[in-house]
Amino acid sequence: MISGLYAITRETDDTAHLLASVAAALQGGASVVQYRDKSADIARQHEQATELLLLCRRRNVPLIINDSLRLADLVGADGVHLGSDDGSIQEARIILGHDKLIGVSCYQSLTKALAAQAAGADYVAFGSFFPSLTKPGAIRADLSLLRQAARVIHRPVVAIGGITLQNAENLIMAGADAIAVISALFDSENVTETAWQFADLFFDETED
Secondary structure: OOOEEEEEOOOOOOHHHHHHHHHHHHHHOOOEEEEOOOOOOHHHHHHHHHHHHHHHHHHOOOEEEEOOHHHHHHHOOOEEEEOOOOOOHHHHHHHHOOOOEEEEEEEOOHHHHHHHHHHOOOEEEEEOOOOOOOOOOOOOOOHHHHHHHHHHOOOOEEEEOOOOOOOHHHHHHHOOOEEEEOHHHHOOOOHHHHHHHHHHHHHHHHHO
């Protein structure tokens, strides 16, 4: 089940810093980790993904690989997250098997999310909801999209894009099962404390 704080890693060649940052996020309550590296350094990707998988396994938290079905299969990750140009859900299922998680970026499209659900995706992601340092030119998604998805999507829904401690609660209240965070988490002075604050938003919502 995908829920809570979905931590997406920063791209870096400093593997020790990457591992320390993710360990801090896990300690604070991150429930999913996605490894994201857009470089062409295959050796680095393999090393970092392998180390992250060991780290996540110790916390019983799934490691999802962004975009690369090949890397996900190679290191035995817990799943893959597919963008619009990263292959089909059917291909990913054949290669990874039925016990792995397959997530799909649906951007601002409920139609894409319905198609992904029908094709067997384990979760769908919408965004960008707010201005994002990672993708500053991304088209905005509206909160109403989450409310619509809550009625027809029967898979976990992940919100992404410019999410901070100040705006995350609105997304959760609108129907997001998980919030994907990069900058507001890994650029913070205390990653563990920030992760705890994000994770606590979901406990507050459950209590309400």
